[in-house]
Amino acid sequence: MHYSVKVALRYLTANRLQSTMLIAGVAIAVMVFTFNAALINGLAEFQIQRVVGSTAHVTLKPERRMPAVVPPRDASAVRAVVSQRALQRREQIKDWRAVESILESLPDVTGISYNVLGTVLATRGQQTVPITLKGVEPQRLSAIAPIDTNVVAGEPRLGLNDILIGKRLADDLGIGVAQPVFVQSDQGRERVLIVRGLYATGVESIDARLAYVNLDTARVLFDYPDGLTEIEIKLADIYAAPELAERLADSTGLEATAWSETNQRLKDALQGQRSSGDIIKFFTLLTIVIGVASALLLTTYRRRPEIGIMRSFGVSQRFVLSVFILQGALIGTLGSIAGCLLGYGFSALLAGLPRGADGSAPLPVDPALGEYPIALLLAVVASVLAAILPARAASRVDPVEAISQ
Amino acid sequence: MMTTADSTPLLEVVDLRKTFVDRYFETPVLKGINFTLARGEMVAMQGSSGSGKSTLLTILGTLLAPTSGTFRMLGQDLTRLTESQLSEFRNRYIGFIFQHHHLLPDFTALENVVFPHAGRVGRETRVGLERAAMLLERVGLSDRKHYRATRLSGGQKQRVAIARALMNEPSLVLADEPTGNLDRDTANQSFELLTEIQRETGTTFLLSTHDELLASRCERRIRLLDGVVVTTPAH
Structure with a gap:
C-alpha cells in the first residue's frame, strides 16, 4: 500500500x-x-x-409509389413537381413469401403477424360503426397483441365466419357472443359474421375500433387474393426496432416503421x-x-x-x-x-x-x-x-x- | 554532488539577508549573516528574542528563502534549487527539532519516526521500520513505540521528535529551542541525549537556545544581535 x-x-x-x-x-x-x-x-x-406491449414493434407496408418526374423538353424551363401518392392501384405486399423467409431467420423476433387490413362498416340493427378489420392467420392471433389472454367472453377462435371484437365496440353495437354482425367493406363486399369472442386489452384503439377476422375472410372482403397489406413484427428487445426497421427496409424494399417513429408523444x-x-x-x-x-x-x-x-x-x-x-x-x-x-x-x-x-x-x-x-x-x-x-x-x-x- | 572532502565546511553562510515586506513596512531581520559550520560540531546559537534566530534556522532549513546572500551545504548552493529539489534535499540531509515537538497526533511514536523515510520512498519499508525502532530504543522509548503521540508525556514527545529528526541520517540537525518547553531535569536529559547522539553519529547540530548553561556545553556559540553575528569564536 x-x-x-x-x-x-x-x-x-x-x-x-x-x-x-x-x-x-x-x-x-x-x-x-x-x-x-x-x-x-x-x-x-x-x-x-x-x-x-399490444402493438407491433416494426411494421412492414408496401413501398409508397411516387409519380415519375418527366423532365421538360426545354431544359431551361422552371420545373414544378407535385408530389402525391399514386392512387390508380391499391398497394399491397405481393411477394410476402420472400419476406417471410427473411423474417423467420431473424434471431430476436418473438412474433410475426401477416395481415390484411381494411375498413368496414359494422352494422347491428340500427347501429352502424366504422371499424378497422384485421385479417390474421388464426394461429398468429396473439402474435402482436395478447388477444387470447384478454378474452372476457366467448373464445379466441377465428373460423371463416367468425369475428372477435373489443368489449367497448360490443357495447357500442349492443352485441354479444354468438350474435351476428353485418359488415360491408370499402370494396363493397358484404358478409354476416358471428361474434366468437369479446376481448378487453385496455388499449382504447384496439378495444373500440378494431376487430379480428380470419385472414382468408379478410382477403375476400378486401379483394386481396394473394397479397398482404402489412406485416407486423414483435421483438424481444424493443430498442432494437429502429435499427431492424432500417435493415428490413433495405433488404425487402418495403416501408418499415419502428414503434418509436409512430409514438412521438x-x-x-x-x-x-x-x-x-x-x-x-x-x-x-x-x-x-x-x-x-x-x-x-x-x-x-x-x-x-x-x-x-x-x-x-x-x-x-x-x-x-x-x-x-x-x-x-x-x-x-x-x-x-x-x-x-x-x-x-x-x-x-x-x-x-x-x-x-x-x-x-x-x-x-x-x-x-x-x-x-x-x-x-x-x-x-x-x-x-x-x-x-x-x-x-x-x-x-x-x-x-x-x-x- | 555530495562528494565534498571532509575538511570543507558542512555549511557556509555568506552575507545572508532577510527582509520581511508587507503592505506598509519593510522589516529587515537578517542584515548580512556570515559563518560556517564544520562537520560533526555542535553549535549553540544565542540571541535575544527578535534577533533573527528562528528566521535564520528556517532559512538554513530551506523552508524560507533569503532576500539575498548565499548559503552552501555539502558544496551545494541551496539558494539556487527549485521547491521540489529543496524538499528532496531537506528530506535527505536536514533534520528539524522544534520547541513544541510537533508530532503528528494521529500516528504512533514509531510511525512519527518513520514518516520522513516512508514519505520519501512511498511506503513503510522493513529497513525503515527497523531504523525507526532502533532510534526509539536509543532515545529510551522502545516500550512506547506503538503509543499514539497524544499519549506520551512532554519529555517523551521531544525524544520522539529527536528520533524523527535523525531518521534519514541527516548531515545537519537544526533545533529551535529544543528544551525550551521542558522542565530543568527533562531539559538536561534531552540535551544529554542530543550530545550523546551527536558524538555517536558525527551529525552537525545547530541549536538555538536561551539557556546559558546548555549553550556553554556546546563546542561553539554563535551570537546574533539585531540581525548580525556578533561573535563566532573560532573552533
Whole structure:
C-alpha cells in the first residue's frame, strides 16, 4: 500500500464521526441518484410496455409509389413537381413469401403477424360503426397483441365466419357472443359474421375500433387474393426496432416503421421525464461536491500545522496533494457503494409492495434500472473533483506559517 | 554532488539577508549573516528574542528563502534549487527539532519516526521500520513505540521528535529551542541525549537556545544581535 493511502486512511479513521457523516452524506446522495434512476427508468419502461406491449414493434407496408418526374423538353424551363401518392392501384405486399423467409431467420423476433387490413362498416340493427378489420392467420392471433389472454367472453377462435371484437365496440353495437354482425367493406363486399369472442386489452384503439377476422375472410372482403397489406413484427428487445426497421427496409424494399417513429408523444413524454430525472441527478452530484469539498477544506485548515511539519521534513507537495485527493476518493467510493446498496434496497422494497387489484404496482420502480455503475463512477469522480481544491490548499500550506500557528 | 572532502565546511553562510515586506513596512531581520559550520560540531546559537534566530534556522532549513546572500551545504548552493529539489534535499540531509515537538497526533511514536523515510520512498519499508525502532530504543522509548503521540508525556514527545529528526541520517540537525518547553531535569536529559547522539553519529547540530548553561556545553556559540553575528569564536 502506498504511504499516502495509509495517511489518508489514518486521517479518515482519526475522526470517525466526521468521516461517517461524510460517507453517509455521499451514500444518501447516491441513494437518491439510483432510486431516481430506478423510478424514472421503471416508469418509462412501464409506459413503453403499456403502449408497445399490444402493438407491433416494426411494421412492414408496401413501398409508397411516387409519380415519375418527366423532365421538360426545354431544359431551361422552371420545373414544378407535385408530389402525391399514386392512387390508380391499391398497394399491397405481393411477394410476402420472400419476406417471410427473411423474417423467420431473424434471431430476436418473438412474433410475426401477416395481415390484411381494411375498413368496414359494422352494422347491428340500427347501429352502424366504422371499424378497422384485421385479417390474421388464426394461429398468429396473439402474435402482436395478447388477444387470447384478454378474452372476457366467448373464445379466441377465428373460423371463416367468425369475428372477435373489443368489449367497448360490443357495447357500442349492443352485441354479444354468438350474435351476428353485418359488415360491408370499402370494396363493397358484404358478409354476416358471428361474434366468437369479446376481448378487453385496455388499449382504447384496439378495444373500440378494431376487430379480428380470419385472414382468408379478410382477403375476400378486401379483394386481396394473394397479397398482404402489412406485416407486423414483435421483438424481444424493443430498442432494437429502429435499427431492424432500417435493415428490413433495405433488404425487402418495403416501408418499415419502428414503434418509436409512430409514438412521438410517448417519446416526448419520456424525454421530459428523463430530463427532469437528469436535473435531480445533477443536484445530487452537486450535493456530493459541496459536502465533500467543505468538509475537506475544514480538515485542511485543522491540519495545517501537521501539513507544515510534514513539509518541514521534506515530504513533497505532491504527497500532500495525493493524501487529500485520496481522502476524497475513499469517501466517494465507500459512500457510493453504500448508496448503491441503499438505493437498490429501497427500490426493491417499493417494488415489492403489494400490487393493486388490477395487478399494477403502487410505484413502477425497477431496482434493476438504478444505473448503479454510472452512479458509482460519477460519485467517485465528483468526490475526487471536490477534493482537488482542499488538496491544492493543503499542498500550498506555508510550512513556516503553519508550524508557528 | 555530495562528494565534498571532509575538511570543507558542512555549511557556509555568506552575507545572508532577510527582509520581511508587507503592505506598509519593510522589516529587515537578517542584515548580512556570515559563518560556517564544520562537520560533526555542535553549535549553540544565542540571541535575544527578535534577533533573527528562528528566521535564520528556517532559512538554513530551506523552508524560507533569503532576500539575498548565499548559503552552501555539502558544496551545494541551496539558494539556487527549485521547491521540489529543496524538499528532496531537506528530506535527505536536514533534520528539524522544534520547541513544541510537533508530532503528528494521529500516528504512533514509531510511525512519527518513520514518516520522513516512508514519505520519501512511498511506503513503510522493513529497513525503515527497523531504523525507526532502533532510534526509539536509543532515545529510551522502545516500550512506547506503538503509543499514539497524544499519549506520551512532554519529555517523551521531544525524544520522539529527536528520533524523527535523525531518521534519514541527516548531515545537519537544526533545533529551535529544543528544551525550551521542558522542565530543568527533562531539559538536561534531552540535551544529554542530543550530545550523546551527536558524538555517536558525527551529525552537525545547530541549536538555538536561551539557556546559558546548555549553550556553554556546546563546542561553539554563535551570537546574533539585531540581525548580525556578533561573535563566532573560532573552533
